[in-house]
Amino acid sequence: MPLYKAPLRDMKFLLNEVFDYPGHYTRLKTGENATPDIVDAILNECGKFCEAVLSPLYQSGDEEGCKLDNGEVITPKGYREAYQQYAQGGWQGLSAPEEYGGQGLPASMGLFKQEMMGTANWSFSMYPGLSMGAMNTIFLHGSDDQKQTYLVPLTEGRWGGTMCLTEPQCGTDLGQVKTKAAPQEDGSFKLSGTKIFISSGDHDLTENIVHIVLARLPDAPKGTRGISLFIVPKLLPDGNGGVGEANGVTCGSLEKKMGIKASATCVMNFDEATGFLIGPENEGLNCMFTFMNTARIGTAIQGVGPAELSYQWALDYARERRSMRALSGKKEPDEVADSLIHHADVRRMLLTQKAVAEGGRAMLYYAARLADHMVEGHTAGDQKKADAYDDKLGFLTPILKGFLTELGNEAANLGVQVFGGHGYIREHGMEQIVRDTRIATLYEGTTGIQALDLLGRKVLLMTQGGAVREFTLKVANFARKTLTDKRVRPFSVELLKLTAQWNVLTVRLMLAARKDRDVVSSAANDFLMYSGYVTMAYMWARMAAVASDKLEKGGADSEDFYRAKLATAEFYYERLLPRAQAHATGMLSPTRSLMQLAPEHMAFTD
Amino acid sequence: MPLYKAPLRDMKFLLNEVFDYPGHYTRLKTGENATPDIVDAILNECGKFCEAVLSPLYQSGDEEGCKLDNGEVITPKGYREAYQQYAQGGWQGLSAPEEYGGQGLPASMGLFKQEMMGTANWSFSMYPGLSMGAMNTIFLHGSDDQKQTYLVPLTEGRWGGTMCLTEPQCGTDLGQVKTKAAPQEDGSFKLSGTKIFISSGDHDLTENIVHIVLARLPDAPKGTRGISLFIVPKLLPDGNGGVGEANGVTCGSLEKKMGIKASATCVMNFDEATGFLIGPENEGLNCMFTFMNTARIGTAIQGVGPAELSYQWALDYARERRSMRALSGKKEPDEVADSLIHHADVRRMLLTQKAVAEGGRAMLYYAARLADHMVEGHTAGDQKKADAYDDKLGFLTPILKGFLTELGNEAANLGVQVFGGHGYIREHGMEQIVRDTRIATLYEGTTGIQALDLLGRKVLLMTQGGAVREFTLKVANFARKTLTDKRVRPFSVELLKLTAQWNVLTVRLMLAARKDRDVVSSAANDFLMYSGYVTMAYMWARMAAVASDKLEKGGADSEDFYRAKLATAEFYYERLLPRAQAHATGMLSPTRSLMQLAPEHMAFTD
Incomplete structure (x- = not known):
């Protein structure tokens, strides 16, 4: 190992x-x-x-x-x-x-x-x-x-x-x-x-x-x-x-x-x-629950950690293990076969892990700044400041904890998948990451509870959509500023669309929930995952903007690092972010398809 | 347990x-x-x-x-x-x-x-x-x-x-x-x-x-x-x-x-x-590999089995365990709390398991008829018949094996999720289902191999898209016939759109692959999953059509059973099928975002 x-x-x-x-x-x-x-x-x-x-x-x-x-x-x-x-x-x-x-x-x-x-x-x-x-x-x-x-x-x-x-x-x-x-x-x-x-x-x-x-x-x-x-x-x-x-x-x-x-x-x-x-x-x-938001960020780490660890080991394996030839022609003609890393589908899995690890880390570090202010408020006895930052953090924590731990599970499973049958064998450590990570969506509030906390409490009940408006305003401002950077522009355009959509979805759910309270629980998971994908998209755009800037200015000591950031951002926007749209569709679906079946008609095994 | x-x-x-x-x-x-x-x-x-x-x-x-x-x-x-x-x-x-x-x-x-x-x-x-x-x-x-x-x-x-x-x-x-x-x-x-x-x-x-x-x-x-x-x-x-x-x-x-x-x-x-x-x-x-297709259907069972088993146990638990109150008001006012099954988000998880178990079973039984004919061809020494049915089966088996085992993993994990922290504890058996099921996407050809087999061999190389045309023709014919049934019509309309889209996607990939062979490996997983969701949608429409017919004629001995089928079909079309569109977007993404990074630039940990 x-x-x-x-x-x-x-x-x-x-x-x-x-x-x-x-x-x-x-x-x-x-x-x-x-x-x-x-x-x-x-x-x-x-x-x-x-x-x-x-x-x-x-x-x-x-x-x-x-x-x-x-x-x-x-x-x-x-x-x-x-x-x-x-x-x-x-x-x-x-x-x-x-x-x-x-x-x-x-x-x-x-x-x-x-x-x-x-x-x-x-x-x-x-x-x-x-x-x-x-x-x-x-x-x-x-x-x-x-x-x-x-x-x-x-x-x-x-x-x-x-x-x-x-x-x-x-x-x-x-x-x-x-x-x-x-x-x-x-x-x-x-x-x-x-x-x-x-x-x-x-x-x-x-x-x-x-x-x-x-x-x-x-x-x-x-x-x-x-x-x-x-x-x-x-x-x-x-x-x-x-x-x-x-x-x-x-x-x-x-x-x-x-x-x-x-x-x-x-x-x-x-x-x-x-x-x-x-x-x-x-x-x-x-x-x-005073420090619940910080505790939940702590648990959100268990989304990023497994993605990082599993990625490191899967990447090593994909560079070493040889199987078949790349579809676009032999990459290592002197070897018995090409290494796994030359297969596009293996790269899809590795890049998903990478995008989750690095995008998730960015989400954590973004939130950690808010946590610093909140703690400083508490320490100084400045309850107003503490509360203000706790609120900002309170919007992000269910997204971080709920979304990142779900993606951490996916990433850990992809690591096993890169190893093929060997991923299932204990000695390689890959399956342990899956088993260890599985707890993350369960404790410190299940994903379902995070989703309810986000949509039901933080977004609808406490702020009537204000939390989304406040956050998306920040995102949209950033996106507008980066429209002129040709490397970042595709991401900025997409972000502008998404921030608008996020607000529209929020308002539609708010109106729907007034007539039917089950809307909140019925839409919560899709809303959480949608919010997560958009938040992570914001992070990737921010990282891409810095990388683009460094490359533009030239003379950076690690141009490859910045190019890799841009490439991973591109991967994220093209291959992972489209999932947000499936969640947008899901969250607006009528509650009927969830609620109409009586408990006793859910199965007919007797 | x-x-x-x-x-x-x-x-x-x-x-x-x-x-x-x-x-x-x-x-x-x-x-x-x-x-x-x-x-x-x-x-x-x-x-x-x-x-x-x-x-x-x-x-x-x-x-x-x-x-x-x-x-x-x-x-x-x-x-x-x-x-x-x-x-x-x-x-x-x-x-x-x-x-x-x-x-x-x-x-x-x-x-x-x-x-x-x-x-x-x-x-x-x-x-x-x-x-x-x-x-x-x-x-x-x-x-x-x-x-x-x-x-x-x-x-x-x-x-x-x-x-x-x-x-x-x-x-x-x-x-x-x-x-x-x-x-x-x-x-x-x-x-x-x-x-x-x-x-x-x-x-x-x-x-x-x-x-x-x-x-x-x-x-x-x-x-x-x-x-x-x-x-x-x-x-x-x-x-x-x-x-x-x-x-x-x-x-x-x-x-x-x-x-x-x-x-x-x-x-x-x-x-x-x-x-x-x-x-x-x-x-x-x-x-x-003569009987590979039948062996792979055998493994596809490991998608359906865990979904069924985990669903049975999660459903029992959700009926018994009490936590919080339903958002739409107390459902069991005399109890300390409502049972889990009254929460919409818990129902989302249970219905996903149910839709996968029953929809997957239908896919297996649909394919099993073809297997019967293929085996009969072999037994009678009628190689032409055997080959003809092996081809029909050959299109479906990677979909069944690849797609169903992926969804089986998801369903088993949802079962753990319904149990909350208790799902992580061995005595309840829920985590064992996850561990047992994890092998299914690895052996008898990983999901990646199934995906390549489907798109690369069965669809593009062997039939130049003919396999998709043949199958979707069958689906579209069914959908047109059921347009007049008002209970089934929404599904039929959706199926007609999807069969057209499936063909368009196939042609676009075929053209793209002529210029860039990496397209096949880059699109394969999304194509597989897309194909799976559409095939399962066809199955749910067929089940819905029978259920609707029985209810229409009246006098059925188990109307609740048929109504549950219709409700589950509705859930599938509203809440799971939208994922197909994320895969449609993904498969058309340029290969660049997967292939541009050199292996040595995939990580900078040294």
């Missing part, structure tokens, strides 16, 4: 040439230390760690999986040592506030790190990823005391964290949560209940684990308005930054899963476990 | 109401015994066997897998007993000639059997499936002596069979085969070489295994014209219908795969193994 190579050239193209991160960082308080040379050094160092330490554990972690031994979860061989290196390198606190031991760099830096780690070894990256969720929650809603007690060791990576939401009877529908929290005289609570699908619920990487748990207080209102948030540590803090006695929270069993086997997915039993309220009573869901 | 239910109602609808199999069988020699009551009894019996014996072994076989013990492959628990029942029931010889111990029923009956077995337990069904490949080859190309020696025990199911084509250096490109066959004085050969990916290469289900092996004679011409076909039994026949000494063929190792784990995929070592030439020297590939 080959190893992961950090795509630093592409990352720096986006950061420095497309999205002007150096300029962006000068406008951020946390950007003070993020000077170009520091950013460069960090990315290079992170890339090395991912290539040399995390990537070699990718396949062995899958083969070995996690084990539950005497109530304790054992991670695969090498994971402890890798995590030690990670923690000691200060990586967990990269974007965390300096006052709690972090390095105080912008949130976006954390995302670039996450992308490389997640691509090299998704399962490994989930342990620090979940800790980050706990850190964000405590940072925003914890008391000063809670921050000192929990945030500091979390930031140091000495302790890990989890988010405990799902229960056997409910995942999406958290209003059904049953776990109980009984108040104690000392102000703490005793939590009892069962949580399932808890990633990193238990493991041997850190000396303690901080669970953030949704539970109900006695006499809390029914449904989502009666849920509170608690901190439940695995070992109770000793008050001096160390750990004391064990708490009543244990891992009951490990789930057997399709993939991400090196990530422990636990059933967690809370048996009168001591917990501490975080945030206001009965507002647990709101607190939990 | 639930169990498989044989969809007999739908099968009988296709057989008796849509495709008039009773009439078809009266025109076949092998149809003499296939009277409606016999057919009915066989389907019911086969359904019971699949439901009660094969389905319960589906998940346990995946968990346990095959083991290599002291050079012998051990199948999972229960597989031997199930196979005994299968063989003793005479199922292996269902469509085999009576003179070799078969039941002499039409080939299509074997396909209906294969569909049920493959849906209930694909891994299990591969053992008899591979035997069938060996049987077909020996039946067509073997000497009388070879037929008596091998075909009889294969037909009885006492012996199993394999097809040994692939070697480490080549799968698709069989011209690279290296295995050697050295002639011996007694007229036999000694075969030496390594074959990989040999399904059923070794197992403990039968007393002997008959390998059909591609190898080269000394001084054979290079490439595909120098390959001959050999019979290499695991144990040499004793001349009395029993087995004698062991031959020099052994299983070197078992591949570790993504799925179909209960099917043994073997590396087979031939070490001076005794073999017997079958068919003429150096014409091994032609002999091997």
Whole structure:
């Protein structure tokens, strides 16, 4: 199995040439230390760690999986040592506030790190990823005391964290949560209940684990308005930054899963476990969801990562494996056959992977700038700024999470396809990418939930189409400006058509939904995918415009790189973007064809 | 995990109401015994066997897998007993000639059997499936002596069979085969070489295994014209219908795969193994491919099966699991939440599965009639008839195999999606369907190879578009006839447009390919998928026409069944068929966007 190579050239193209991160960082308080040379050094160092330490554990972690031994979860061989290196390198606190031991760099830096780690070894990256969720929650809603007690060791990576939401009877529908929290005289609570699908619920990487748990207080209102948030540590803090006695929270069993086997997915039993309220009573869901948009961008990485990794390995294979002759004539006449890469249909698959990986990465880095502003708003206590940027991000996150993870699955499957029968064999690693990636459209809100969030909430309910208008205005402005560049003009023309169509579709759905509420759920998936294809088209046009500019000016040190960008943009517009039109047709279809069949008439097998 | 239910109602609808199999069988020699009551009894019996014996072994076989013990492959628990029942029931010889111990029923009956077995337990069904490949080859190309020696025990199911084509250096490109066959004085050969990916290469289900092996004679011409076909039994026949000494063929190792784990995929070592030439020297590939079209229809079943199985289980889950409220208002106000099936987006996924399963089944059964005629031509020694029907089938098989297995993968993934996070957990079986199905687009010719076979060979090279003209004429004639039926008319109108478009696209590709040969490989995948969507649209219109007719006449015993057919046809035309237009756009795109990048400029990670 080959190893992961950090795509630093592409990352720096986006950061420095497309999205002007150096300029962006000068406008951020946390950007003070993020000077170009520091950013460069960090990315290079992170890339090395991912290539040399995390990537070699990718396949062995899958083969070995996690084990539950005497109530304790054992991670695969090498994971402890890798995590030690990670923690000691200060990586967990990269974007965390300096006052709690972090390095105080912008949130976006954390995302670039996450992308490389997640691509090299998704399962490994989930342990620090979940800790980050706990850190964000405590940072925003914890008391000063809670921050000192929990945030500091979390930031140091000495302790890990989890988010405990799902229960056997409910995942999406958290209003059904049953776990109980009984108040104690000392102000703490005793939590009892069962949580399932808890990633990193238990493991041997850190000396303690901080669970953030949704539970109900006695006499809390029914449904989502009666849920509170608690901190439940695995070992109770000793008050001096160390750990004391064990708490009543244990891992009951490990789930057997399709993939991400090196990530422990636990059933967690809370048996009168001591917990501490975080945030206001009965507002647990709101607190939990404060950083939802950033968490979902984190998951959107799992669309880009598999596309990148699978592309790297499939490309190597397509260059080496020989089969048949190219239809346009022998390309390697001295060899027994031409390599796969000379076959147009193989190129179609490879270029799809490439277009998704690079186009998706651009979408992530575009959104990461907004995330920086949002986090800065929170940190400065500027709620208005935080909310404004959270809204902008809120429109993009379901697109990123929903659309990119769907395309990530497609890209990973294409990688298997390039390998032919060999793709199905475990030793090549290609099928593992498919199995690992399959979770991405399921957790942190399924694609269906992202689609409803986008169309139902963000577009129709909250902004009456305003979110689309605002975003497409930006896209159309860009497109108009680039009409004069002959290399980019075909893309700009197409973008102008699409931005107009996107608004028309939105208005038509809005009108239709007034008469028939099922329209929203019926059109949501097509609307999400349509939005994704158009957003990615915008990214490809932006990358193409930069590439064209560099070529125009001449003297660029890597003309081939820019030409490849233009060629990939062309591929995207010609071969992938047409799918948007099938979704446009689909979303306007009457709800009748979905809703007319009675549940009992869906099958006649009895 | 639930169990498989044989969809007999739908099968009988296709057989008796849509495709008039009773009439078809009266025109076949092998149809003499296939009277409606016999057919009915066989389907019911086969359904019971699949439901009660094969389905319960589906998940346990995946968990346990095959083991290599002291050079012998051990199948999972229960597989031997199930196979005994299968063989003793005479199922292996269902469509085999009576003179070799078969039941002499039409080939299509074997396909209906294969569909049920493959849906209930694909891994299990591969053992008899591979035997069938060996049987077909020996039946067509073997000497009388070879037929008596091998075909009889294969037909009885006492012996199993394999097809040994692939070697480490080549799968698709069989011209690279290296295995050697050295002639011996007694007229036999000694075969030496390594074959990989040999399904059923070794197992403990039968007393002997008959390998059909591609190898080269000394001084054979290079490439595909120098390959001959050999019979290499695991144990040499004793001349009395029993087995004698062991031959020099052994299983070197078992591949570790993504799925179909209960099917043994073997590396087979031939070490001076005794073999017997079958068919003429150096014409091994032609002999091997005689029944390729039927074998590929067999694999196309793996598009329909997973869609059906995953649909059955996802539908059950969607009826039971409760989450959130339907957007159009509470559907089950007394429950904590509405069941999933009341959400339009969940219905979109379920109906996609249903449309693929039923539409795909119709495609199979449509093609099976042609297969019956082709086989009858072969059996009667009427080569002209055999070739004529092989050509008709030859146009459809890449569409069936390529398109249906791609959609089967999509459908299986949607089943996981309906389950949400639970779909990722092994105990529910949904992720196993995805893993098992993933092989379908890879073996027996990848989707890319099917696409090239369709567009490059069948459509452009062999018939200069004639294959499309012939098929679309049939479709258009049907569409014109049904224009007067108001329920079917929207479908007919669409079909008329599509048949015209299909021809226009074909002519445009033909002209473009004259100037640029890469057009064929560049357009092939889109052409394949387009062809698939249109062919399935034809099937849905035919089913809709029958359903409409039954409802029109009234008094049908199952009006709900017919209404469900019409509703599903409507769903297909509104929500899935629009994808054909994205493929139409894609296939006409210039080859440039695929071919312009030099292999060394596909990535810049170094």
